Amino acid sequence: MGIPHTQSFGITLPNSIGHYPLGDQALVLSFGDTISEAVNARVRQVATHIENWSQPGIIEYVPAYTTITIYYDPLLTSYNDLLSALQPIVRDIAENQEYKRVKKEIPVYYNGEDLAYVAQYNGLSEDEVVRIHSEGEYLVHMLGFVPGFPYLGGMDKRIATPRKDVPRLRIEAGAVGIAGQQTGVYPMTTPGGWQIIGHTPLQLFDLSKESPSLLEMGDCVRFVPITYDEFIQLKTKSNGH
Missing domain, CATH: 2.40.100.10 (Cyclophilin-like)
Incomplete structure (x- = not known):
């Protein structure tokens, strides 16, 4: 059985972005199952915000094809704290935003x-x-x-x-x-x-x-x-x- 894209932690992220834990010190954001330019653009949008994030307890983040994994210190923050802090970040990301690529x-x-x-x-x-x-x-x-x-x-x-x-x-x-x-x-x-x-x-x-x-x-x-x-x-x- 595969890992679900969204688990119930009392908080749902907008824009159909799923989430699930990776152990007890990481949160995975899932942007879908398909590798595409559109998904890449959405991953980049969120990653750009996380790059300058002031959320306490963040150790590092790792963007991939369709996911972003956020590693955190559980003594300084929690899974639900991160989800709450992520809501305003992902709320306004555009489904079809086009980036000027370098x-x-x-x-x-x-x-x-x-x-x-x-x-x-x-x-x-x-x-x-x-x-x-x-x-x-x-x-x-x-x-x-x-x-x-x-x-x-x-x-x-x-x-x-x-x-x-x-x-x-x-x-x-x-x-x-x-x-x-x-x-x-x-x-x-x-x-x-x-x-x-x-x-x-x-x-x-x-x-x-x-x-x-x-x-x-x-x-x-x-x-x-x-x-x-x-x-x-x-x-x-x-x-x-």
């Missing part, structure tokens, strides 16, 4: 070790995979897995490819991958099971910067094919050499 370009040298497999799996040439992948416009639905890793929606199903059965123990930072009908970029060296089709010279996560993550939830991303020489030049520049 557009960002990610240069990619399409030399990935799995590019040939993605092409073969989908009955395409490697050039067709590159063309389809770089023609798309992608929405950053959420960041997760490791700091700064963007989960990008909007990829053409013609190049959708399952994750690897056995993940690699090491994938280099900057690797651009495909998993199912999602695409994403590894911001740091880590194990992973996505099909790697290319690499970007950009540094997606840098703790020395005030805003460490290059990409943020809600950004609009386009991939731009580059040559090997351009990759080396941009890599050198990105590293500050």
Whole structure:
């Protein structure tokens, strides 16, 4: 039996937003079951308010595809206190509000070790995979897995490819991958099971910067094919050499 989207705690949130506890120190807001731009916009609206929230006892919040999880100190606040404080925040969110999305370009040298497999799996040439992948416009639905890793929606199903059965123990930072009908970029060296089709010279996560993550939830991303020489030049520049 799945987790219900709304449980009865004496308080109902407006705008059809569900809620349920995650243990005894977290509250999950649920905005539905469907991954979409509309749901993403509603998650972002509420997350923006929570970012500057003065509610006592809040430890952190984690926005995802269709939820926001709020972690709190039960000695300083309670589940119902949070629900009461959330009511004015969620009351006025617009069902169909459109955001002006920040557009960002990610240069990619399409030399990935799995590019040939993605092409073969989908009955395409490697050039067709590159063309389809770089023609798309992608929405950053959420960041997760490791700091700064963007989960990008909007990829053409013609190049959708399952994750690897056995993940690699090491994938280099900057690797651009495909998993199912999602695409994403590894911001740091880590194990992973996505099909790697290319690499970007950009540094997606840098703790020395005030805003460490290059990409943020809600950004609009386009991939731009580059040559090997351009990759080396941009890599050198990105590293500050």
